[in-house]
Amino acid sequence: MLYLVGLGLGDAKDITVKGLEAVRRCRRVYLEAYTSVLAVGKEALEEFYGKELILADREMVEQEADNLLKEADVCDVAFLVVGDPFGATTHSDLVLRAVKLGIPYKVIHNASIMNAVGCCGLQLYNFGETVSVVFWTDTWQPESFFDKIEKNRQNGMHTLCLLDIKVKEQSLENLMKGRKIYEPPRYMTVNQAAEQLLAIIQNRRLQGLKTDPMFQSGSLGLAEDLQGGMRREPDGASGRRLEERGVEQCSFSRSSKQDHKPAKGIKKDLKSGRDCKV
C-alpha cells in the first residue's frame, strides 16, 4: 500500500492522527523534499514520527518512481508531502502510476496554503487563479504571472502568489556538461517577487501599455501570516515557511510565536517586506 500523507504547514505535530498512524505502520517512509520544505528539519520529523525518513528529491521521484512503487507493492510505503498531497502535479502523477501498476493507495489530506491563506482574513471564495512567481534569469523573464494577477483584479478576485523555490538545481554549465553539481537552494523572498513585478510594470509603462490602477501607486497587497511554523534563515533575517507546490513556495516574515492577532489592514507597503502576498 502507498500512503500519500499531507504534513500540513507548521511543524511535526501538524500531521493528522491518521497520517501519523500510517507513517508508523510503514516499512519505508519518503519525505518529498524538492517542492517544499517544512519549518522544522528532517531530524525533528524523524524524532516525532519515530521513523527514519528517506529524502526524496526531484530526480528520485521523477526518475525512480517505479522503484518506489514496486516497494509499495510488497510492503507499506509512505510518501510525505508538505501541505496537502495534491498541491503539486508530481504527486498526481505518482498516483496515476500506482493505479497503472495496480498498487493500492490511500491519500491522507492536510492543510495547504491554498486554504490556510484564509487566515489572513480574505475570503477563500474570492480568490481567482493562483499564480507562481518564478525566478527570472538573464535570458528568461516571463510576465505571465503578472497578466493573471491583473486579470484576477479585473474580476474583483484576490490572487495567491506562490514564490519560486530552487532546490538541487544545476547551473546551465553543469547541466550541459552532465556534472551532478548542484547550486545552493534558493527561496524567493517577497521583496524579490515584488522587484520582478515592479520591473514588469516599468517595462509596460515604457512600452506605453496600461496597467491596473492598483499598480500605479507602487504598492502591492501583502498579507502577513497568522500562523506559526516559521523557518529561520541562516542569516536570521527572516522566518520563512514553504509550501507544497510544484516549484513554488509561500514565505512569511513573522516571528515564530504562535499567538497572534488577525491582520487588521492586510495591505502593506512594498518596502515593509512582508512575505505572504495575496
Add this chain to the structure above:
Amino acid sequence: MLYLVGLGLGDAKDITVKGLEAVRRCRRVYLEAYTSVLAVGKEALEEFYGKELILADREMVEQEADNLLKEADVCDVAFLVVGDPFGATTHSDLVLRAVKLGIPYKVIHNASIMNAVGCCGLQLYNFGETVSVVFWTDTWQPESFFDKIEKNRQNGMHTLCLLDIKVKEQSLENLMKGRKIYEPPRYMTVNQAAEQLLAIIQNRRLQGLKTDPMFQSGSLGLAEDLQGGMRREPDGASGRRLEERGVEQCSFSRSSKQDHKPAKGIKKDLKSGRDCKV
C-alpha cells in the same frame, strides 16, 4: 486561550496531533454544528478525543459568542470546525471579537474541501471563484452562482460548487410567529443542484439568451470523491460528506471504502448523480 481547531474532512482521526493535544487540554470544547457536519457523529468524536463536546448551533455562535469568549478569557476553550477554521466568515468574526476583547487565540489548520478537491485530478491552480448553490424557494430563485460558473468557464477555470445545507432552520411561519420550531435538516444533493442549474439554462433559452456551449449538451462536469469519510443518509441512498463553509456543503456519493482509484474521466453524465461537482 481560544483554540480554533480544524477537524479535516473525514473522521475523528483526521484531526492533527497538535489539534488533538489542544482539545485534550481545554476545559470546554465546542463543536460547530451548523455550517457543516462530519462523516462521523458527535459521539465518535467525543470517544476519540476523550472530551465532552458542546454542540454550537448558529444561534449559539452568533448570539452568544461573547459568553464563549468570556470563558476563553479564564480557561482554555476549543472551537472545533469541520475542515479548516477559516472556511466560513462566521469564524473570522469570532476571531475578530476575540481580538477586540483582548483574548489570545490560536488557529490549528486542517484540510478543507477548498484544497482537498485537488484529489479529483484537477489542478488547484486552475480553480476560479468558488460558488454556493443555494436551495431555491418558491419566491427566491437566485441565478448568480450560474453566472459565476459561466464566467469561470469563459476564463478557462474550474468551479468548485458548494451545495447548500439547512440545519436548524425555521419555516417562515414559525419565524414570523417567533416559534422556535425547526425544520428537519436538509442537504442539497448534486441532482438537486443540477436541476436548479438546468432550470436556469432553460429560463435563459426561453428568454433567447446565450449560455456557454458546455451547457448546451445537457451535461455538467461532475467529479467523484477520491477519499473516504462518508456519511450514510437514513434512507441509505447515498453517502455524503459535508464541508465547513457558511451555508454550504460538498456531498459525495461514493461508497465509504478508503481504497480507491483516481478519477480517470471526471466528467460524468448528470443522470449518474455523482456528487462532488467541480
